Amino acid sequence: DTAVSQTPKYLVTQMGNDKSIKCEQNLGHDTMYWYKQDSKKFLKIMFSYNNKELIINETVPNRFSPKSPDKAHLNLHINSLELGDSAVYFCASSQEDSNTEAFFGQGTRLTVV
Amino acid sequence: GQNIDQPTEMTATEGAIVQINCTYQTSGFNGLFWYQQHAGEAPTFLSYNVLDGLEEKGRFSSFLSRSKGYSYLLLKELQMKDSASYLCAVRDRSQAGTALIFGKGTTLSVSS
Numbered sequence: 072d073t074a075v076s077q078t079p080k081y082l083v084t085q086m087g088n089d090k091s092i093k094c095e096q097n098l099g100h101d102t103m104y105w106y107k108q109d110s111k112k113f114l115k116i117m118f119s120y121n122n123k124e125l126i127i128n129e130t131v132p133n134r135f136s137p138k139s140p141d142k143a144h145l146n147l148h149i150n151s152l153e154l155g156d157s158a159v160y161f162c163a164s165s166q167e168d169s170n171t172e173a174f175f176g177q178g179t180r181l182t183v184v
Numbered sequence: 185g186q187n188i189d190q191p192t193e194m195t196a197t198e199g200a201i202v203q204i205n206c207t208y209q210t211s212g213f214n215g216l217f218w219y220q221q222h223a224g225e226a227p228t229f230l231s232y233n234v235l236d237g238l239e240e241k242g243r244f245s246s247f248l249s250r251s252k253g254y255s256y257l258l259l260k261e262l263q264m265k266d267s268a269s270y271l272c273a274v275r276d277r278s279q280a281g282t283a284l285i286f287g288k289g290t291t292l293s294v295s296s
Contacts, residue, residue, distance in 0.1 A: 102282060112269055114227070114286040126281030161226060167282045172217055172229040 074098050077162045077176035084152055085184055092147045092179045094162030103145035104163040104173065105137060114161070120145050121167060152183045186210045188287035190272050195293045196262050204257045204290045206272035214277040217284070218246050218257045221269045230270075231257065259292075267294045 077094040084090055096103060105117040118137045119127040125137065134150045149156060159180050165173035187209040196202040208216070215234040219227035233239055233248035233255060245258040259266055272287040 104284065106286075111288070112221075112291075113288045114271065116283055116285060119281060119283050121281050127283045163284070165282075165284065170215065170232060170234060172232060173284050175226040175228075177226050 074174045075162060075164055075176040077160075077179055079179060080177060081180050081182075083182045083184065086152055086154060088152050089148070089150045090152060090181075091149070092160055092162075092181075094145050094147070094176055096143055096162075096164040096174070098164055098166075098174060100164040100166045100174075101142060102165050102167045103139070104165075105145065105147050106161040106163065107131075108159045108161060108178070110158075118145075118147075149181075154183050157181055157183045186274065186276055186285045188272055188274055188285060190270075190287045190290045192288070193291045193293070195295065198262055198264060198294060198296050200262050201258065201260050202262060202292065204259075204270050204272075204292070206255045206257070206287060208253050208255070208272070208274045208287075210253075210274050210276045210285070212277040213250065213274060214282065215275040216246075216248055216255050217273040217275070218244075218255075219271040219273060219286075221271060221289070223268075227271055262294050264294050264296065267292060 075096045102121045106114045108114050117131050136148045138146045159178045161178045162176040163173045190206045218230040221227040231246035238247045243260045248255045269289040271289045
């Protein structure tokens with residue numbers, strides 16, 4: 072059973088388009104994250120959601136918006152895509168009040184052309 | 185704010201021991217994690233420290249000193265498959281909530 076699954080795995084799209092990446096976790100965790108990993112391999116946190124409330128929003132452009140229909144899902148919507156948005160996006164989940172690790176999805180490689 | 189530093193690259197040979205250091209500054213420290221990431225794959229969990237001292241897991245050990253804001257990951261009996269990026273991450277808890285903040289990663293190359 073996949074703990075954290077995100078789709079699609081690959082996404083190629085043109086500048087200016089709007090796209091979404093979906094993420095689901097079946098671990099019963101209460102916190103979900105989105106990270107962006109650029110070509111230099113730096114995992115930069117974008118959003119953190121706890122119990123359907125956005126608790127941390129790093130300085131990302133407002134073209135990026137997280138949507139959480141329920142505790143098990145955190146989708147990432149991106150409007151007006153730009154070349155610089157090309158990266159690998161990882162979803163992760165964890166249980167906030169615990170000493171356990173965060174689990175990552177397989178990643179979505181987004182290429183904007 | 186948070187700041188996490190680790191070396192960019194390291195090289196070692198099979199069978200050797202390597203230590204990857206990580207220093208951090210954070211206002212709401214709530215644990216330190218080490219992850220391994222192979223090229224094209226997701227990060228996978230290696231170890232967790234929240235109290236000072238050494239945690240051992242097979243060929244991997246991790247150490248934490250909270251007073252010094254310092255951790256290291258020790259890899260023994262290196263194998264070729266250990267060639268990967270090693271990510272130090274700090275769980276930071278503030279009034280706003282909890283975030284897992286990563287360093288920029290250390291790329292380890294193991295040669296025969």
